[in-house]
Amino acid sequence: ASHTIPKTMKGILIEKTGGPEVLQYKTDLPVPTPKDGEILVKNEYIGINYIDTYFRTGLYPSPKPEILGREASGTVISLGPSVSDFSIGDRVVWMGTAAYAEYSAAPAAKTVKIPPAIGSADACASILQALTALTLTTESHPVQAGDWVLVLAASGGVGGWLCQILRAIGAHTIAVVGSEGKVAVAKENGAEVVVVEGEGVVEKMVKEKTGGQGVKAVFDGVGKTTWERSLAVCARKGTVASFGNASGAVEPFAISKLSAKNIKIVRPSLFNYIHTREEWEHYTSRLWKLMEHDKMTVRIHELYSLKDVATAHNDLEGRKSMGKLLMTP
Ligand code: NDP
Structure with a gap:
């Protein structure tokens, strides 16, 4: 299926460290171009992790301005140079940076196809x-x-x-x-x-x-x-x-x-445990087995809209959540 890639997208940008109020909802962020070893993914679900709050507060230093977010699931839209393991249209889940957005340039080495029996929300919520x-x-x-x-x-x-x-x-x-x-x-x-x-x-x-x-x-x-x-x-x-x-x-x-x-x-x-390709493949295939064979499940606390990201961060840091906080772009 062909997909027209827009020039701009929705996403969450932070320009300085601080509380949830520094999370800015933008509608005119540039859609990234996948570089060597990267894949352009149209994100369907975006995971919120506690680590996102550390980059927001500055507990973990990172260059700003920054689009937060370490994981998402969605569809492969285009491939950067030297990516051969994926095809346009693949349903994938990935870990990397700048996931709080409609599109992300995901590292192919930390992307995996989602098995047909597993939903995209569950895959994102779990990885x-x-x-x-x-x-x-x-x-x-x-x-x-x-x-x-x-x-x-x-x-x-x-x-x-x-x-x-x-x-x-x-x-x-x-x-x-x-x-x-x-x-x-x-x-x-x-x-x-x-x-x-x-x-x-x-x-x-x-x-x-x-x-x-x-x-x-x-x-x-x-x-x-x-x-x-x-x-x-x-x-x-x-x-x-x-x-x-x-x-x-x-x-x-x-x-x-x-x-x-x-x-x-x-x-x-x-x-540092999933650094090599072998480690990534070993642990992701074990995860699919836990879900498909051992019937392990993921509890989704709430599905937020990207623009409500500050509420989601407040819920997580306020100890109000049980399970996974997800967003849709
Ligand atoms: P959780 O869903 O576990 O949410 C955090 C929970 O921590 C709260 O719900 C709360 O549970 C508990 N908590 C205890 N004290 C506090 C406090 N003062 N403020 C806020 N929460 C508190 O989050 P995640 O599953 O995303 O992450 C859990 C931990 O694992 C985090 O520390 C995260 O950074 C870490 N992590 C580390 C990774 C690594 O590679 N090292 C990778 C992934 C996560 P309760 O009310 O029941 O005490």
């Missing part, structure tokens, strides 16, 4: 957060059946995948959620035990369930406010995987503290 959960549980800390593990923000995007994957491995998950209204979703996600965040409650539950041993792994995307507790509830020779900053960045820390229990700490970035 970044599910691959994060997959790599956390296989590479950051290879979880074993029977292990007790702790998952924070268990009704969230990454948390939903962590709980499902850990259940499939046969691990016992203690899930932590921020409020009573999130308990049922964490249970549906597959957590064996769910506790609502509060003074001393996580410590108490871990002690009770592990006979005072502590959990073999903590998957902590909350960061600043939970870091010390994550170390405290971790078992001797266990792992604390600190993979995010939803409450702020973890403060500088003296590594000598680890020797008290020979704890391993790891601070992974998904992008």
Whole structure:
């Protein structure tokens, strides 16, 4: 099918760092031209990730002006030089930059065709957060059946995948959620035990369930406010995987503290686990298997319109969401 490529498009631009108010809805952004190794994709669904807020606030530095957004799904419209694995009209999901727009130049090396049985919304809603959960549980800390593990923000995007994957491995998950209204979703996600965040409650539950041993792994995307507790509830020779900053960045820390229990700490970035083509293909094909064969699902919190991006960021940062926040251009 031929598609006339317009010169300008809708998208979200930020020119300076700040709160959600710096997200500017534009209708006259230039449609990108795909360079070597890139594909022009007409985005159908755009994923919102916590990392988008870090680039918005400046916690993670990036050049401005910038179009935010790290993932989207849609249709291949044109191919840049030396791209041979895709055809015009392919239904794809991709990870890269500048996804908060009608069109994006996606890196072919981080694009994958969506299997026919999987919808474009589900594919977009899954890719970044599910691959994060997959790599956390296989590479950051290879979880074993029977292990007790702790998952924070268990009704969230990454948390939903962590709980499902850990259940499939046969691990016992203690899930932590921020409020009573999130308990049922964490249970549906597959957590064996769910506790609502509060003074001393996580410590108490871990002690009770592990006979005072502590959990073999903590998957902590909350960061600043939970870091010390994550170390405290971790078992001797266990792992604390600190993979995010939803409450702020973890403060500088003296590594000598680890020797008290020979704890391993790891601070992974998904992008470094899917760096090579082999890694990208390995993890994306595993994701499709989890969805098609193991029937894992993604909970979509809400489908926003691109122009309501500030509301979406407020919902995510205000701990109002459970599952994936998606946008349509
Ligand atoms: P979530 O859907 O998990 O949303 C964030 C959740 O964090 C909130 O719903 C809330 O859940 C919890 N939270 C706890 N304290 C706070 C706070 N002070 N402010 C806001 N939220 C808080 O988001 P994502 O799934 O997109 O991301 C989860 C984490 O994983 C983030 O830290 C993100 O940066 C990280 N991440 C890291 C990657 C990597 O490569 N290292 C890749 C992908 C994500 P509750 O109310 O239940 O506590």
